[in-house]
Amino acid sequence: MEMITNPSISKKGFEDLLINAINKSNEGITISSIDQPDSPLIFVNDGFERLTGYTKEDVIGKNCRFLQGKETDHAAVDVLRHAISNKQQTTVELLNYKKDGTPFWNRLSITPLKNESGITTHYVGVQSDITEIRETQKELTEANNILALFKDxxxxxxxxxxxxxxxxxxxxxxxxxRVRFSSLFEPKEQIGGDFYDVIELDKGIYGILIADVTGHGIPAALLTFMTSFAFQSSALKFYSPAKVVTATNEKLFNKMPRGSFITMFYAIYDSNNKNLTYTQAGHPEAFILRPSSMELLPLTTQGSPVGVLKITLVNYSESKIQLEVGDKFLLYTDAILEVRNEADVMMSNAMLTSFLIKNAHSSIDELLTRVKMFGLSYSGKKTFGDDFTMVGFEVLA
Ligand SMILES: Cc1cc2nc3c(=O)[nH]c(=O)nc-3n(C[C@H](O)[C@H](O)[C@H](O)COP(=O)(O)O)c2cc1C
Structure with a gap:
């Protein structure tokens, strides 16, 4: 055996060591002679006996196909036959049966052995019991299928x-x-925490609301339903934004999950006299974009978010502004304000203001689309990190 590298061990000693190692191996190790009819086994180790329950006397001289049975996959056997007839190495996983009939999964690797003239005369086979691995795999596949169904x-x-x-x-x-309304709504997930509403309260009088519920997904969405119903019933009762927001707060306080709140901005526009009355409740300020003077007028009343404070602790106020033809009223949620570029720098108010002023003469529809494109091009992304909602109107006459 040329493999001996350590002169401290004799050739006989090394052969014994090798046989011992082969027999102690947990794997089955088999040698079959393929130059004899039907390629019989000429050697099996102790590991093979432990694995299959067959003794050496049972199997020497037989082709190893005796391990196959009813449920053995023909395709795997075909792979073995094909490899042997082409003198190639191959590895397959196939169902085999022990002497007592118990099925087991065998990962079988067979490798051709050549003689000194380069002719393949024998094959060595290594058998590993992978029943547990296969069962775990099967359980994992089943669990994955259940998860996939659940996800669907x-x-x-x-x-x-x-x-x-x-x-x-x-x-x-x-x-x-006399007034053209426009809106853009893109929730981050399938369902989100932003919403808006535009209601005709009376002939030519409109209530315009934007709201942002904390969080995303189902919990936030459920709160949007609650908030919307609370708001709508109040909006139809009072023609004062401060009273509507106060009444909405009263309805929602104590019914919200801990830590949740809603920011909103509500305005009532009377197109008969171009008066806009508004109330801010923890929401970003709104804007009037005035093309006649190329100005951007911020609208604020500094109220706290809805749903957190008792009616006795909040005092929502309202302000009024006289609009003129060409003015654009803009309401939005914080996605546009929180947009960050690749260097993680937030868009400054000055940038947004100068962009809006530059676009003061665009129609309200164009303006909303341009603001969205501006935000996306600043971020370098295809979508916003948060729900993106804008609603507004333009005074036409
Ligand atoms: C060294 C060696 C070990 C083999 N061990 C197994 C085995 O553990 N289980 C098995 O199902 N087939 C085993 N086979 C494959 C079969 O002996 C046989 O080649 C296969 O069934 C394809 O031939 P057939 O179509 O004539 O049966 C082994 C083959 C070789 C060469």
Whole structure:
């Protein structure tokens, strides 16, 4: 044996060591002679006996196919036959049966052995019992299938919830020759925490709301439903934004999950006298974009978010502004303010202001689309990191 590298061990000693190692191996090790009819086994180690329950006397002189049975995959056997007839190495996983009939999964690797003239005369086979691995794999596959089904179901439910949520927002905006409304709504997930509303309260008088519920996904979406119903019933009762926000707060306080709140901005526009009355509740300020003077006028009243404080602790106020033809009123949620570029720098107010002023003469529809594109091009991304919602109007006459 040329393999001996350590002169301290004799050739006989090394052969004994090798046989011992082969027999102690947990794997089955087999040698079959393929130059004899039907390629019989000429050697099996102790590991093979332990694995299969067959003794050396049972198997020497037989082809190893005796391990196959009813459920053995023919395709795997074909791979073995093909490899042997082409004198190639191969590894397959196939179902075999022990002497007592117990099935087991065998990872079988067979390798051709050449004689000194380079002719393949024998094959060595290594058999490993991979039954446990296969069972774990099977369980994992089953668990994955269940998870995939579950995921499909959740996605379907989210899709249904998304459809339900779209009903709390106007499907079409009011049409009026004196004022043109426009909106953009893109929730981050299938269902989100932003929503808006535009209601005709009376002939030519409109209530315009934007709201942002803390968080995302199902919990936030459920709060949007609650908030929308609370707001709508109050909006139809009072023609004062401060009273509507106060009443909405009263309805929601104590019914919100701990730590949740809603920011909103509500305005009432009377197109008969071009008066806009508004109330801010923890929400970013709104803007009037005035093309006649190329100005951007911020609208604030500094109220706290809705749903957190008791009615006795909040005092929502309202302010009024006289609009003129060409003015654009803009409401938005914080996605546009929190947009960051690749260097993680937030867009400055000055940047947004100068962009809006530059676009003061665009129509309201164009303006909303341009603001969105501006935000996305600043971030270098295809979508916003948060729900993106804008609603506004333009005074036409
Ligand atoms: C060294 C060696 C070990 C083998 N060990 C196994 C084995 O553990 N289980 C098995 O199902 N087939 C084993 N086979 C494959 C079969 O002996 C046989 O080659 C295969 O069934 C394809 O031939 P057939 O179509 O004539 O049966 C082994 C083959 C060789 C050469």
């Amino acid at each position: 179901k959740i996605n379907f439910d989210l899709y249904q919830a998304r459809i339900a949520q779209s009903f709390i927002m106007p499907s079409i905006l009011p049409i009026d020759e």
